[in-house]
Amino acid sequence: MCIVCGCGHAEAGTGEPEHDHGHKHHHSHGSRLDFGGGPAGVSLPGLDQARIxxxxTDVLAENDLIAAHNRAYLSEHGILALNLVSSPGSGKTTLLVRTIADLKDRFPIAVIEGDQQTSLDTERICATGVPAxxxxxxxxxxxxxxxxxHALTTLAxxxxxxxxxxxVGNLVCPAGFDLGEAHKVVxxxxxxxxxxxxxxxNMFAAADLMILTKTDLLPYLRFDADRCIDYARRVNPKIGILxxxxxxxxxxxxxxxxxEARRIPVSQQED
Amino acid sequence: MHEMSLTNGILRILEDQARTRNFSRVRTVWLEIGTLSHVDPEAIRFCFESTSKGTIAEEACLVILEPAGQAWCLDCSQSVTVTRRGDPCPICGGFMLHVTGGEELRITELEVE
Structure with a gap:
């Protein structure tokens, strides 16, 4: 696809495609890149070409640059970072508390809690004895x-x-923001x-793993877990399921x- | 609504461009928002109108292009057009689709003075 106009014509000499944005592109495709005769490579009827x-530029370029920096830091320190996303009330914090209690003797664990306000979740995590x-x-x-x-600098x-x-408990907005994590887990x-x-x-497409929680309640509900998993795989055929x-x-x-399978083995961690 | 922070990001890019490329006013912004992206074009339009006031992009025209969703069907071994995530391959009806296009969120061009 043409990156200038998104016209879908990738062949050389396909002629001028239709543009719903109403301006012509004079670039051609194939072995030669031609961005046109003017400084901006476009001409708009009635407009001064020099002003285009x-x-x-990706709107999220700045975020993605910092995310890449975070990812490099995490990799250097052998830290496996998981970005846990869900609706409010899915049982994220409860799962974290249980996970920490069961795993904290095997390797160090740290937690970053995102909420609009209050530190109630962090208080629950801190009660487990790990830094949060x-x-x-x-x-x-x-x-x-x-x-x-900033959190990595403070929490270290x-x-x-x-x-x-x-x-933050929200199935929409966190989908687009790379934090530098190894995996999004929905x-x-x-x-x-x-x-x-x-x-x-978008959230299920961005995640590498979907965790269905509160399965002890299934006998009391009409929730069809197999159908839910089928829906998740429709938007993301590669998604893992637990x-x-x-x-x-x-x-x-x-x-x-x-x-455990995704933690960086100690033998491969840099000193 | 994450469109507000995205719109702030757009305005930051415009301010940066104004400094490095020496212009003082933006008349038109061409923005690509792929149909499979996580962004609602109308919400961006609303946020842009609100937040651009008092900036170099005040009263700028926002032209939003919406590239179609493209996916590679692993069963058909060919590229297909998809209108939204979770829809089946229009050829075989399967769901083994790997999205290859339509996730764009970028500023392509500016008209400035």
Whole structure:
């Protein structure tokens, strides 16, 4: 696809495609790049060509640059960072508390908590004895890479840590913001609608793993777990699936195995 | 609404460009928002009108292009057009689709003075 106009014509000499934005491009495609005779490479009827600037800049470029910086820092320190995303009330914090209790003797764990306000979740995490930092986003609906950059400086997770980032409870906004994490993990409780993967597809498309939580409640609900998983795979054929209950512990072993398989072995960590 | 922070990002890019490329007013912004992206074009339009007041982009025209969604169907081994995530391949009806286009969120051109 042409990156200037998104016209879908990638062949040389295809002629001028139709442009719903009403201006002509004189660039051709193939072995030669021709951005036209003018400084901006475009001409607009009735406009001074010299005043048109091609900039081709991703709106999230700044965030992505900081995310890349975070990713490099995490890699250097052998830290596995997971960005946990879900609707409010999916049981994220409960799963974190249980996970920390079960794994904290195996390797260091640190937590970044994102909420619009209060430090209630961080207080729950701190009670487990691991370092945790609260980020209050105020009116903001998601964490971004800049916030995580600051949090990493303050929290300074130890070499080889598991860093759990609990994003703001929201299935829409956090989908587009790379924090520098290794994986996005989307958590969906069986008390929610089984069609959420289709209703909020960007989040399920961005995640590498979907965890169905509160499965101990399935006998009391009409939630069709297989259908929910089918919907998730429609928007993301590669998504991993785990089912668990933080309450009974059923399915937690597979979650811990998933984490262990992705931690950077100590032998490969830099000193 | 993450469109507000995205719009602030757009305005930051415009201010940066104004400094480096020496202009003082933006008349038109061409923005690509892919149909499979996580962004609502109408929300961006609303936020842009609100937040551009008092900036170099006040009263600038925002032209939003919406490139179609493209995916590679692993079953058909060919590129297909998809209108939204979760829809089946228009050829085989399957869901083994790998999105290859339509996720854009970028400023392509500016008209400045």
């Amino acid at each position: 600037l091609r900039i081709e 930092l609260q980020i209050n986003t105020g009116k903001g609906c998601h964490l971004d890479a800049h916030m995580i950059d 997770p130890g070499q080889g840590s598991l860093l759990l980032i609990e994003n 958590i969906l409780s069986v008390t929610e609608g089984e069609d959420k993967p289709l209703k909020y597809p 089912r668990l209950s933080s309450e009974t512990g059923h399915g937690l072993a597979a979650w811990y195995d998933w984490i």
